[in-house]
Amino acid sequence: MNNSPAPILNDRSAAQRGLTAGADGKAAFVRAMFARIVPRYDLVNRLMTMGLDRRWRRETAAIARPSGALALDIATGTGDLALELARQGARRVVGADFCADMLTAAVAKAARAGSAGSRSLGHRGSSIDFVAGDTTRLPFGDNTFDCIVNGFMLRNVTDLSAAFGELGRVLKPGGRLACLDLTPPRGPLHGLFGFYIGRIVPLLGGVVSGHYFAYRWLGQSLRPHPDADTMAGIMRAAGLGEVGYRLTGFGTVAIHYAVKPGTSERAGRGMHDGRDMRVESDGPGTA
Numbered sequence: 001m002n003n004s005p006a007p008i009l010n011d012r013s014a015a016q017r018g019l020t021a022g023a024d025g026k027a028a029f030v031r032a033m034f035a036r037i038v039p040r041y042d043l044v045n046r047l048m049t050m051g052l053d054r055r056w057r058r059e060t061a062a063i064a065r066p067s068g069a070l071a072l073d074i075a076t077g078t079g080d081l082a083l084e085l086a087r088q089g090a091r092r093v094v095g096a097d098f099c100a101d102m103l104t105a106a107v108a109k110a111a112r113a114g115s116a117g118s119r120s121l122g123h124r125g126s127s128i129d130f131v132a133g134d135t136t137r138l139p140f141g142d143n144t145f146d147c148i149v150n151g152f153m154l155r156n157v158t159d160l161s162a163a164f165g166e167l168g169r170v171l172k173p174g175g176r177l178a179c180l181d182l183t184p185p186r187g188p189l190h191g192l193f194g195f196y197i198g199r200i201v202p203l204l205g206g207v208v209s210g211h212y213f214a215y216r217w218l219g220q221s222l223r224p225h226p227d228a229d230t231m232a233g234i235m236r237a238a239g240l241g242e243v244g245y246r247l248t249g250f251g252t253v254a255i256h257y258a259v260k261p262g263t264s265e266r267a268g269r270g271m272h273d274g275r276d277m278r279v280e281s282d283g284p285g286t287a
Helices: 014-020 023-048 052-064 080-087 100-112 160-170 189-209 212-222 228-237
Strands: 070-074 092-097 126-132 145-151 171-182 241-248 253-259 278-281
Touching: 023 052, 023 100, 023 189, 023 212, 052 080, 052 145, 052 171, 052 241, 052 253, 070 080, 080 092, 080 100, 080 126, 080 145, 092 100, 100 126, 145 160, 160 171, 160 228, 189 212, 228 241, 228 253
Parallel strands: 070 092, 070 145, 092 126, 145 171, 241 278
Antiparallel strands: 171 253, 241 253
8 A cells, every 4th residue: 555645746836736725635735745845844944944943932832831731732743842842841742743754753853852652751751742633623622731832834724713713622721822833024024035935945945855846835825824913813713812923033923822711720820911912023133
């Protein structure tokens, strides 16, 4: 039996078909695309962000307040954000992804970091499990997790409202959600960012990974992607509270955050009143 992904990325029109396909077609396209770029995925991420993605993941995990928590990293990829949750003191971390090849890489990375399966991560006493899971059909019960994070997932989701609704379902009342992703920048950087993502990144990704069209998809997937304010509105409409976002990466990256309405002993301390949306920025000259 041949389990290799369908050879869709050799076709010049593959990325466009991924954009115009229905929900199931887009999901299949994205899954096959990520399966192909796994071997060089981390390296290309470091290069295209000049290493800043590590800092962004640390900030995202910190916003979720994982210390002592049962935490979910959805669309975990190769597991960087799941490992960061463990480093910041999560009691247990579940990393979920719908791409089996990514999960295989994540398990190997966790093993190298001192964890395999549910064994403790180093001296911090955390445990990490990696499981198959789709953002819109999560295999977890209601009110399971103290906090949830995701990194560079949202632009690949077909139905954002359904995704936020599902994340809210498995989040405990008072639990925190933090979402890291690219966002269309405002002002004069908009055109420069479009050129970098649309032209430079595909060339870089193609040279390093051998899959030009996978990284061409990155730029094309951002065209219909909501801006930061619109994304925050989708989160509020899905029933999440205390919604806000932090801009970084010269305004090209947003960390959206929210709290599930309700209270808990863990999450109820130190929360700001979320009736008005919070917008934060590192400033125009800070990445």
